[in-house]
Amino acid sequence: MAACQGSATPSSSPSPAAELEASAAEPVLVDDFEDGDGRSPLGGYWYVYDDQGNGGGSVVEVPRVGDAMKMEGEGFESERSLEAGYRLDQGNLSYPPFVGIGNALEGPHRDLRAFAALEYSYRGGAHEVRIETANVTEYDFHAMQVPASSTWRTVTLDFALFRQGGWGPKVPMELEDTQALGWQVRGKTGDEGAFELDDVRLLPAGSRGPRKRTLTLDEPAPPAPAQLASMAIDHPLQATAMRSLDRGYNLTNWLEQGAFTGEWTYGEAFVERLAAAGYRSLRLPIDLDLYVLDQPSRSAGDGLQLDPHLFEVLDAFEAWTRAHGLGLTITYHQYDGSYRVGDAAVEAEMVALWGAVAEHFADNRRPDLFFELLNEPELAAGGSGPSAAQWTELSSAMLAAIREHDRDRPVLFGDVKWYDIDALVEREPFDDPNVLYVFHFYEPFVFTHQGASWAGMGTTGGVPYPYSVERWSEYREDFGFSEFNEPWQLDLLRNYPRTGNREAMRNRLVQVKAWAVKHGVPVICNEFGVYAAASKEEDAVRYYTDLVALFAELEIPWHAWFMLMDAETGAVDPDHARALRLGD
Structure with a gap:
């Protein structure tokens, strides 16, 4: 992580003893930037950093006098602020690009135990505020996410709401050494802009006033059960799916993040x-376009040159799964946002890639080898995905490229809106008898994704499953939610007494099963699960138990997303194994 720091000397600063005494009862100014230099009144310095040392290409720029930062932004109701311009570039990173601003604390000012909140004003992009304590490793600092604002906004962030949202070891936030x-x-x-910061203060305990009730202690209110007249699907791939796509496992955070x-x-x-x-089945997410070698025309189908490592890894997993009796799904899965919707060259390359993979496996007649066109098109496109019509057009072209070499290969298709059930049931199936239809299921979302920073819920936790009035609260803050969560997330939390139960999940699954029965096509769920960072294990086990039982009742094959097996020993927690019915 590359960093540059300011080095100007303040004209005066309070004594540590006097500042600590004041901090016990009054707000303490970290900086209002009116002196224009790169040091705060507490004696620490301001610095900026980017991702270039990690393989990214992002740039952050601030005014300087020599090596010292200079505060020249327009202030919030004042003369000056800290203003940083930035341009993000993922480069060779396997995760989103970043830039940052920090204030290093020094001496006794590293002890923040007398404070309960951080207050500041800002204008600019969405950002994450981090309390960087010494006991944290792997940069998994306690943090809160704050939305973008095109006008000056003043926010107050309670320290009690900060959570670790990364993959590092979970530790308490030890404010005594910040x-x-x-x-x-x-x-x-491609994201670029300016981030302006002003009037940064630490607020003492007791300064926030009484909490506001934002939730109600309702009794559980599950919906009436939806009726399903029939589950019969007279399609040969239904039996294939139940045999070879059920009790599946996703091999995550490897080949979709970087090239083999x-x-x-x-x-x-x-x-x-x-x-x-x-x-009984393995889903192999892999970013196929990472293996396209640089060439004058990457989009030319006939001239598509591929790194041989692609077929080395695919052939290996084909042989291994065949030898050990597992079905195999090769899933085109992007994290890098390289699917640019409407870009003819990019889309032609995606189509050509499936043609190359289909040609490679054309003589392989195993019935339990599946191709999945593209995982969650919104994810592949960096968050802003195609319309249903655009996705149908690209999917049809990819499917046609496969059929040029293999007329019978079972192909998996999931719809827009992150493989959403509602999007799928509005669709007419393809005119191809060898397509299976896929959805992802992470409902109720405020339970399954609590603690997930990538979903804007990194601070959340403690949401029970199923909903219980005894474990509920009148205060959203008790579950880590705040005004900074998206409105739809707060709506889901308020509605949880009605959705946090088995009956609500069953009704959603009946909706997609009824569509499958109507059209005589198989449907599968090849992603579901509970992010473990902030959920209780006993709640997760109850969730898996209920959902897998519903999959069995409705004859919907499944693949769990989160890797519920120790990769080194093969051990599965006994409670999870029973919930997933792995011994049946």
Whole structure:
């Protein structure tokens, strides 16, 4: 992580003893930037950093005098603020690009235990505020996410709402040794703008006033059960799906994040452990376009040149899954946002890639080898995905490229809006008998995604499953929600007494099963699960138990997303194994 710091010397500063005494009862100014230099009244310095040392290409720019930062932004009801311009570029990162601003705390000012909140004014992009304590490793600092604002906005962030949202070890927020306060902007390649910061203050405990009731203690109110007249699907692929796409496992955070270069993070022993644990199918997310070699015309189908590592890894998993009795789904899965909707060259390359994969496996007649066109088109496009019509057009072209080489290969198709059920049931199936239809299921979302920073819910936690009035609260803050959550997330939280139950999940699944019965086509759910960082394990087990039982009742094959098996030992927690019915 590249960093540059200001170095100007303040003209005066309060004594540490006097400042600490004041901090016990009054707000303490970190900086209002009116002196124009790069040091705060507390003696610490301001700095900026980017992702270039990690492989990104992002740039952050601030005015300087020599090496020292200079505060020249237009202030909020004042003369000056800290203003930083930025341009984001993911480069070779496997995660979103970033830039940041920080204030290093020094001496006794590193002890923030007398304070309960951070207040500041800002104008600019969405950002994450980080309390960077010394006991945190892997940069997984306690943080809160704050939305963009095109006008000056003053916010107050309670320390009690800060959570770790990354993959590092979870530790308490030890405010007695706080190294820095940080503001980090993340996004996608091409994002650019300015971030302005002003009037940063620490607020003492007791300064926030009484809490406002935002939830109600309702009794559980599950919906009436939806009726399903029949579950019969007279299609040969229904039996294939129940046999070869059920009790499935997603191999995540590997080939969809970066290209395979010959180093095996997972090998045949892992596949063997999956089979021994009771799984019957493997979904292999892989970003196919990472293997297109640089060439004058990357989009020319006939001239598409591929890194041989692509078929090295695909052939290996085909052989291993066949040897150990697992179905295999090759899933085109992008995290890098390289699907640019409407870009003819990009879309032609995506089509050509499936033609190349289909040609490679054209002589392989195993019935349990599946191709999945593109995981969640919105994710592949960096958040802003295609319309249903655009997605149908591209999917049809990819399907046609496969059919040029393989008329019978089972192909999986999921719809727009993140493989949404509502989008799928509005669709007429393709005129192709060898297509299976896929949805993802993460309902109720405020339970399954609590603690998930990528969903804007990194601060949330403690939401029970099923809903229980005894475990509920009148205050959204008790579950880590605040005014900074999206309105739809707050609506889901308020509605949880009606949706946090087995009956509500069943009604949603009946909706998609009824569509499948009507059209005589198979449907599968190849992603579902509970993010474990902020949910209680016993709640997750109850959720998996209910949902897998519903899948069995409605004859819907499934693949769990979160990797519920120890990759080294093959062990599955006994409660999770029973919930997933792996021993059946």
